[in-house]
Amino acid sequence: xxxxxxxxxxxxxxxxxxxxxxxxxxxxxxxxxxxxxxxxxxxxxxxxxxxxxxxxxxxxxxxxxxxxxxxxxxxxxxxxxxxxxxxxxxxxxxxxxxxxxxxxxxxxxxxxxxxxxxxxxxxxxxxxxxxxxxxxxxxxxxxxxxxxxxxxxxxxxxxxxxxxxxxxxxxxxxxxxxxxxxxxxxxxxxxxxxxxxxxxxxxxxxxxxxxxxxxxxxxxxxxxxxxxxxxxxxxxxxxxxxxxxxxxxxxxxxxxxxxxxxxxxxxxxxxxxxxxxxxxxxxxxxxxxxxxxxxxxxxxxxxxxxxxxxxxxxxxxxxxx
Numbered sequence: 001x002x003x004x005x006x007x008x009x010x011x012x013x014x015x016x017x018x019x020x021x022x023x024x025x026x027x028x029x030x031x032x033x034x035x036x037x038x039x040x041x042x043x044x045x046x047x048x049x050x051x052x053x054x055x056x057x058x059x060x061x062x063x064x065x066x067x068x069x070x071x072x073x074x075x076x077x078x079x080x081x082x083x084x085x086x087x088x089x090x091x092x093x094x095x096x097x098x099x100x101x102x103x104x105x106x107x108x109x110x111x112x113x114x115x116x117x118x119x120x121x122x123x124x125x126x127x128x129x130x131x132x133x134x135x136x137x138x139x140x141x142x143x144x145x146x147x148x149x150x151x152x153x154x155x156x157x158x159x160x161x162x163x164x165x166x167x168x169x170x171x172x173x174x175x176x177x178x179x180x181x182x183x184x185x186x187x188x189x190x191x192x193x194x195x196x197x198x199x200x201x202x203x204x205x206x207x208x209x210x211x212x213x214x215x216x217x218x219x220x221x222x223x224x225x226x227x228x229x230x231x232x233x234x235x236x237x238x239x240x241x242x243x244x245x246x247x248x249x250x251x252x253x254x255x256x257x258x259x260x261x262x263x264x265x266x267x268x269x270x271x272x273x274x275x276x277x278x279x280x281x282x283x284x285x286x287x288x289x290x291x292x293x294x295x296x297x298x299x300x301x302x303x304x305x306x307x308x309x310x311x312x313x314x315x316x317x318x319x320x321x
Contacts, residue, residue, distance in 0.1 A: 013049065
C-alpha cells in the first residue's frame with residue numbers, strides 16, 4: 001500500500017511540477033501527516049524532493065529528475081495503452097484505477113515512448129457495442145467483479161428467458177460481448193453462463209471458494225459460443241438474393257451465418273444470385289429473412305417458404321384497408 005502511494009506521489013510530482021501537501025493527501029486519500037512521512041521516505045531513498053515555502057509553495061522534484069520505465073519497445077508501450085478500455089473498466093468499478101495506472105505509466109515512460117503511446121491513443125478507439133445499440137451497465141456488475149476477483153460465492157435471483165429462479169454460484173470470470181456482460185460461474189459442479197443484466201437481488205457472501213486450477217476463461221467462452229451457434233443453426237436454406245440483398249447480408253444475418261454462406265451459382269442477368277445459408281428455427285429464420293423485404297426469396301426448404309408466405313399474408317391482413 002505504501003509502495004503504491006509513494007509511486008503515486010512521485011509520478012504526480014513528475015507530471016505536474018509543484019504540488020502542495022493537501023493536494024497530495026486528497027489524491028492519495030491519506031492524512032497530511034502521512035504525506036509528510038512519505039516525503040521523508042522518498043528523500044531518504046535518494047529521490048530529490050524539495051519543499052518550497054510560502055502561500056504558493058509545495059513539493060517539487062529537482063529539475064531534470066525523471067522516473068524512467070526502461071526496457072519497453074515502442075510497440076510494447078503502444079500495446080499497453082491499447083489495453084485500457086475506459087467504458088468497461090468503469091462498469092467494473094475500475095475506472096479510477098485504470099486512469100491512475102495509465103497516468104503513472106505515461107509519466108514513467110521515456111519521452112520518445114510517451115509520444116508513441118499518445119499517438120496511438122489518438123488514432124484508435126474501442127467501442128464494444130454494435131451499431132444502433134447501447135452497451136449494458138448492469139446494476140450488480142461491480143459487485144460480481146469483486147466476487148470474481150476475491151473468489152466469493154454469491155446468491156442471486158436470476159431471470160432467464162424461460163423462468164426466474166434462485167441460484168447460489170461461484171463466479172469464475174466476466175466477459176464483455178457486443179456491449180453485454182456475461183458471467184461464467186460454477187453451479188452445482190458445472191460451469192455455466194449467465195447474462196449479468198438478468199441478475200437480481202445479488203448477495204455476495206463471505207464464503208470463499210477455490211476456482212478450478214485448469215479453468216481458462218477465454219477457452220471456455222470460445223467453446224461455449226461455438227457450441228451455442230451449432231445448437232442454434234441446425235438446418236440449411238437455399239435462397240436467392242438481389243443485388244441490394246447481397247449488400248444487406250452482413251447487416252441482417254449473423255456473423256456465423258455470413259461466414260458459412262455458400263454460392264450456388266453466379267449472378268444472373270437479372271442481378272439475382274442463389275446461395276445456401278445455415279438457419280435456425282423456422283419462426284426465427286422467417287422473421288430474420290423478412291428484414292430483407294423483396295430482396296430475398298426462399299427456394300428451400302418448403303416449410304420455410306410456407307412460413308414466409310404465412311408471415312407475408314399476415315402482414316397483408318394487418319394493413320388491409
